Amino acid sequence: MNNRMVRLYGLKESLTYYYKKHADIIRPILKGIISLLSLLILRQLFLYNDSRIFLWMIVVVSLIQAFVPLAFLYYTGTVLIAVQLWSVSMDITVGFLALILAGWLLFVRLDGKYACVAIITPVLFWLRMEYLIPVILGITIGYGVILPVGLGTLIYYMGLYTADASSLLMTTSGSGLGSGLQRIVGLMVMDKKLLVILISFSLVIFIADRLNRMFHESAWLFSIVIGHIALALLLLSGKYIFELDYSIWRVFLGAVLGIAICVVLWFFRGIGDVSRMERATFEDDEYIYYVKAVPKIKVPAKNVTVTRIEADEDEMMDDLEFEQGEDEAAEEGAAESDEDGLDEQVPEEETEEAAKEAEEKEIKAEKEEARTEERETAGTDSPEDNVSDKA
Amino acid sequence: MIDAKKVRLMTKIAVYEEGIGREDLAINKNTRRTYMTVQMAKSFLCLSLAAFLLILLYSFRYFSSGSGTGVTADPRQILIRALAFYLAVLAVGMIMCWRYYRKRYNDMLSRMKQYDRNLSRLSRHIAETGKD
Numbered sequence: 001m002n003n004r005m006v007r008l009y010g011l012k013e014s015l016t017y018y019y020k021k022h023a024d025i026i027r028p029i030l031k032g033i034i035s036l037l038s039l040l041i042l043r044q045l046f047l048y049n050d051s052r053i054f055l056w057m058i059v060v061v062s063l064i065q066a067f068v069p070l071a072f073l074y075y076t077g078t079v080l081i082a083v084q085l086w087s088v089s090m091d092i093t094v095g096f097l098a099l100i101l102a103g104w105l106l107f108v109r110l111d112g113k114y115a116c117v118a119i120i121t122p123v124l125f126w127l128r129m130e131y132l133i134p135v136i137l138g139i140t141i142g143y144g145v146i147l148p149v150g151l152g153t154l155i156y157y158m159g160l161y162t163a164d165a166s167s168l169l170m171t172t173s174g175s176g177l178g179s180g181l182q183r184i185v186g187l188m189v190m191d192k193k194l195l196v197i198l199i200s201f202s203l204v205i206f207i208a209d210r211l212n213r214m215f216h217e218s219a220w221l222f223s224i225v226i227g228h229i230a231l232a233l234l235l236l237s238g239k240y241i242f243e244l245d246y247s248i249w250r251v252f253l254g255a256v257l258g259i260a261i262c263v264v265l266w267f268f269r270g271i272g273d274v275s276r277m278e279r280a281t282f283e284d285d286e287y288i289y290y291v292k293a294v295p296k297i298k299v300p301a302k303n304v305t306v307t308r309i310e311a312d313e314d315e316m317m318d319d320l321e322f323e324q325g326e327d328e329a330a331e332e333g334a335a336e337s338d339e340d341g342l343d344e345q346v347p348e349e350e351t352e353e354a355a356k357e358a359e360e361k362e363i364k365a366e367k368e369e370a371r372t373e374e375r376e377t378a379g380t381d382s383p384e385d386n387v388s389d390k391a
Numbered sequence: 392m393i394d395a396k397k398v399r400l401m402t403k404i405a406v407y408e409e410g411i412g413r414e415d416l417a418i419n420k421n422t423r424r425t426y427m428t429v430q431m432a433k434s435f436l437c438l439s440l441a442a443f444l445l446i447l448l449y450s451f452r453y454f455s456s457g458s459g460t461g462v463t464a465d466p467r468q469i470l471i472r473a474l475a476f477y478l479a480v481l482a483v484g485m486i487m488c489w490r491y492y493r494k495r496y497n498d499m500l501s502r503m504k505q506y507d508r509n510l511s512r513l514s515r516h517i518a519e520t521g522k523d
Contacts, residue, residue, distance in 0.1 A: 095451070098444045105441035106484065110491055178451065185451045 009297055012268060032066035034120075035073050041123045042077055045159040046084040048166060054080075070116045074108060077119035081155070088166045089180035099154065107147040114145055121152020122159065131235075131254025134201045135227035136262055138208030139220065146202045153201065157194050161187045193246065196238030204231045217277060217294045224262040228255040394520065400513045407506050415499045415506075423496055427489070434488035435481070442480040446473045 019026055039058045061076050078100045085093040108115045117137065124130055137145045161184045169180045188194060207230050211223035232255045238244060280291045408416075418426060450473075453464055 095448055098448055102441040102444040102448075105437040105444075109437055110488065181448075182451045185448060189449070189452055 008267075016268070028066040031070055032062050034070065035065035035076070036062035038073060038077065038119055038123045039080055041126050042080055042119070043084070045122060045126050045156070046081050046162070048084045048087040054083075069113075071108075071112045071114070072116075073119050074112070074115035081159075085162065088162060089169045091178045091181040092162060092169075092184060095181040095184070096155075096158065099151070099158075103147070103151040107144070111144065114141055114148055117141075117145055117148035118151040118155065121149050122156035125153070125156040128250075129254075130197075131231065131251060132258045132261060134204035134231055135208045135224060135258055136265065138205040138227060139212045139223050139262060140265065143206045143209045146205050149201055149205065150198055153194070153198055154188070157188055157191065158184060192238075192242040193244045196235065196242060196244065200231060200234035200238065203234060217292065220266050224259055224266070228258050228262075231255060231258075394516075397513065397516055397520075400509055400516065404506065404509050404513065407502070407509075411502065412506065415502055418496065418499050419503055426496055427492055430492040431485065431489060434485060434492075438481055438484040438488075439477070441484075442477045445480075446476060449473075449476075 036058065039062060043054060043058065058080070065072060065076065082093050082097055085096055103118060121133060124133055133149060137149065165180060165183050204227055208223045208227035211226055212219055214222070216222070232251050235246070235251050236248065239246060239248070276295050278293045278295075280293070282289050421429070450469070453469060
């Protein structure tokens with residue numbers, strides 16, 4: 001491993017250590033920031049009532065959100081959007097709440113841990129980072145996140161079409177009950193881009209999850225690369241089949257950025273060093289085991305020993321005493337002195353500490369040698385030898 | 392003198408009982424068949440309600456109001472599409488729910504097994520040391 005990689009792994013270890021040490025402080029701060037940004041962006045997406053009270057409420061809710069599970073964002077986001085939609089049309093609000101209730105019945109009821117994905121998805125759409133969603137969520141969470149992502153996509157498009165229809169609905173007093181919702185639903189059903197995105201994202205999440213769960217040491221790399229290629233191909237084929245208007249360069253840029261982010265994520269999760277993979281075969285009464293073990297790349301912590309040599313006030317006196325001692329020893333012929341005489345100046349405590357540190361270093365070096373020897377002997381044993389031994 | 396082994400065992404048991412053990416103990420009161428039957432019945436109701444809500448939302452496309460008209464379509468066609476959607480949601484949803492609840496029950500069994508093992512280790516340790 002070259003120096004740059006070692007430094008990167010060292011940085012990763014120190015960041016992980018720092019996060020674990022201060023997790024009680026870092027996690028609430030992160031949750032508060034995520035909920036604040038999400039609610040502010042949702043407010044921007046559904047900006048039909050720009051009263052300042054909402055801003056203060058968002059700040060207060062984000063502070064509370066810092067100390068409750070992030071899944072609670074599903075409910076706070078729902079309330080914010082519903083309150084905003086009420087200013088446009090009552091039927092659109094009821095339709096939105098029906099959609100949220102359907103989402104709750106379908107997936108939040110089962111496992112509400114990832115319900116916040118339904119609220120974070122429209123936020124990422126608004127930030128033009130939607131192409132990062134499928135593969136990252138597929139490899140980190142799994143195919144159970146298909147429904148929340150689908151609901152989030154519907155919420156985003158509902159926001160877009162409501163923005164188009166809002167000026168008409170808010171000014172026209174004679175519009176009948178249900179006409180707003182009818183218009184929104186009609187537009188969403190006819191929108192081929194929405195259909196292509198829903199199908200592509202669902203397929204890519206599934207593909208990325210299945211590839212990631214493969215029993216192979218590089219399954220994570222396959223899922224990241226193939227997942228992004230599949231996403232680009234699906235979106236581009238949808239563009240040409242239905243003559244849609246999204247740009248090709250954004251799709252490729254999203255794929256490249258997505259691959260980079262996924263690699264960084266997996267780097268922090270822990271990549272195995274395939275070059276040091278070990279294989280073993282053994283059996284018991286019921287099964288024969290074929291085991292592949294890939295060691296994680298870890299950088300051992302550096303043991304830095306610092307020896308401080310400080311100038312003492314009585315250094316001159318010590319020097320004189322030392323010289324006198326030398327003279328006396330030379331006269332009596334019984335004294336033993338060092339070549340440089342430094343030990344007599346260093347206090348006894350420091351010599352004991354230095355001796356202990358030296359002993360610890362020797363013990364560690366011996367242990368590392370023993371480990372490398374074990375690895376070498378394990379590596380030289382072949383499966384045939386194991387089978388012949390058992391036979 | 393604090394018995395470190397006893398403290399460790401009791402901490403593990405207490406952490407489990409205060410945390411996920413509450414749900415596990417509630418699930419463990421039922422047999423696998425009873426638990427799965429109840430959960431699948433609940434899932435059937437929730438999936439039916441969710442499908443109904445989505446079909447209702449979709450049907451607004453054909454809604455005619457005073458100010459505008461909806462898309463016209465043959466009512467039989469709409470009914471067939473709604474039924475097909477409902478059956479698809481039900482089929483996929485019930486399969487996913489069945490897998491989810493079966494895994495949950497199996498995970499609960501393995502955790503309860505470990506919990507029982509810890510309890511027996513603790514009682515053995517108390518009997519050996521003769522202290523309570």
